[in-house]
Amino acid sequence: MSEKEKDQILKVLSGAIQRETGAFNFYSRKSEDPTMPAGVKGLLARLAEEERNHRRLLVTEYMSVKKGWVEREDKEKGKILSYDLPQKLEFTPLETNGDLEVAAVSLPSRLIGGDNILSFVLRGQSGDRTRTVLVLYDVMGHSLETTEVNALAARIVGEHSEVSGPGVLDEGQMSPKMIVELLNRGLYEEYEGEGTFLTMLCVLFDSEKETLTFTCAGHEPPFLVLDDGKVASLLNTQLIVGIDPNYPYREHEAPFGGGDLFCVFSDGIIEVKNEKGEYFGREGVKRVLGRCKDKPPKKIIQDMLKEVDAFIGGKHIEDEVSIIIVKSKGE
Numbered sequence: 001m002s003e004k005e006k007d008q009i010l011k012v013l014s015g016a017i018q019r020e021t022g023a024f025n026f027y028s029r030k031s032e033d034p035t036m037p038a039g040v041k042g043l044l045a046r047l048a049e050e051e052r053n054h055r056r057l058l059v060t061e062y063m064s065v066k067k068g069w070v071e072r073e074d075k076e077k078g079k080i081l082s083y084d085l086p087q088k089l090e091f092t093p094l095e096t097n098g099d100l101e102v103a104a105v106s107l108p109s110r111l112i113g114g115d116n117i118l119s120f121v122l123r124g125q126s127g128d129r130t131r132t133v134l135v136l137y138d139v140m141g142h143s144l145e146t147t148e149v150n151a152l153a154a155r156i157v158g159e160h161s162e163v164s165g166p167g168v169l170d171e172g173q174m175s176p177k178m179i180v181e182l183l184n185r186g187l188y189e190e191y192e193g194e195g196t197f198l199t200m201l202c203v204l205f206d207s208e209k210e211t212l213t214f215t216c217a218g219h220e221p222p223f224l225v226l227d228d229g230k231v232a233s234l235l236n237t238q239l240i241v242g243i244d245p246n247y248p249y250r251e252h253e254a255p256f257g258g259g260d261l262f263c264v265f266s267d268g269i270i271e272v273k274n275e276k277g278e279y280f281g282r283e284g285v286k287r288v289l290g291r292c293k294d295k296p297p298k299k300i301i302q303d304m305l306k307e308v309d310a311f312i313g314g315k316h317i318e319d320e321v322s323i324i325i326v327k328s329k330g331e
Contacts, residue, residue: 013062017055024051025155059147062109082316083108085309091298094119096132096326099207103297104324105305107268107317114139114146114198115266115322116154120161122174122204130207133174136324137183137200137241138219138266149187149196156186176202176215177251180241184217184249187242197242201264205326210257215249217241220267220282223289227259231290233282261293261300262326268319269304272312280311297325 030036031044085107092104096119104117115138122131137153139146160182161174179202187196201222203214214222218240221233236252256262265285272280288304295303301323308317 010062013058017058017062020051020055020058021151024048024055025151027051082318084314084316085305089298089302089305091301092117094134095121096134097121097129097205097207099130099329100132100205101297101327101329102132102134102324103301104322105301106322107320113320114141114150115268115320116150117322117324118154118157120174128208132205133176133179133202134205134264134324134326135179135200135202136219136264136266136322137198138320138322139196139198140240141196149191149198152190153183153187153198156183174204175251176204176213177249180215180217180249181247184241184247185245188245191242197240199267200241203262203264205256205262205328207328210255210328211253212256212262213251213253215251217249220265220270222262222264223286224254224256225261225263225289225293226255227257229290229293231286256328258328260328261289262324263289263300264324266320266322268317268321269308269323271319272308272317274312275315280308284308284311297327300325 027044027048031041031048033041036044089105090110092106092110094102094104094117096102102119106113106115106117116136118135120133121129122133123129135157137150139149139153157179160179180200183198183200187198190196197218199219200217201214201219203212203222205212212224214234214236216222216234216237218237221235221237223231224234225231234252234254236250238249239247263285270279270281270285274280284307285304288300288307292300292303304323305321
């Protein structure tokens with residue numbers, strides 16, 4: 001099979017997985033509609049399970065075709081992914097307002113695994129689209145099982161954004177605190193007692209006020225690089241999502257104006273180790289940010305992954321890696 005054929009096959013499989021996921025979500029929601037007759041609800045539930053099975057088959061096929069990306073058993077860690085950093089990155093498309101320059105990437109795949117990146121654009125006090133909400137969450141665990149939790153979390157947030165109304169800012173409905181608490185309750189209700197949790201960072205960028213507001217639920221604290229070049233950690237992390245449905249999450253605010261840079265990432269990048277057993281760590285991320293602050297977000301991500309690859313000597317990576325870089329274009 002040629003590289004061109006392989007790329008075409010992966011593209012088709014990727015599209016099929018997305019369609020099956022959409023169909024599963026549709027049948028699953030309809031099967032829970034109390035207005036539906038019992039027989040119809042049963043049929044919809046059966047159809048949802050059929051779509052789930054189809055998606056599993058497609059995912060298995062996708063992973064078999066994608067050379068260099070395998071799932072294997074580890075005596076200590078259980079199921080883990082193993083893959084090489086790609087030479088050409090596929091950046092995650094995100095909706096943002098025009099005052100921000102944003103780049104994001106999820107490896108080894110945007111569709112499979114426990115990491116996910118979401119974005120929403122909201123109207124500010126002036127009525128213009130000046131506020132952007134970004135979400136990064138990381139389902140705890142490794143292997144394909146995390147994909148199911150990922151899909152549930154994405155559905156919860158997606159449905160809530162539709163109810164809130166597109167482009168309409170409601171501090172009580174779309175604030176970082178509200179979104180984290182929404183996922184916290186939803187995950188707890190679905191997986192209570194099963195040990196299913198995720199870490200999460202939700203941040204609201206307000207271009208009018210030149211601020212960012214964030215809620216961090218057990219996630220790696222993000223970095224903020226101010227225009228003067230200083231790299232600071234935003235250290236206000238709280239309880240991971242899915243443990244206590246009534247946990248009162250809090251929001252924290254920081255300045256974010258022209259030239260400032262924000263970086264959030266999953267723990268996969270800081271936990272890679274070299275042959276000496278040393279971790280790339282937060283210091284590795286901080287070092288790249290300090291050196292590359294004036295570059296475009298896509299270039300910063302590329303440079304960061306090149307440094308990771310050099311640090312590990314070209315070895316396989318054994319965890320998912322997600323990175324978001326946000327730069328303010330304000331004066």
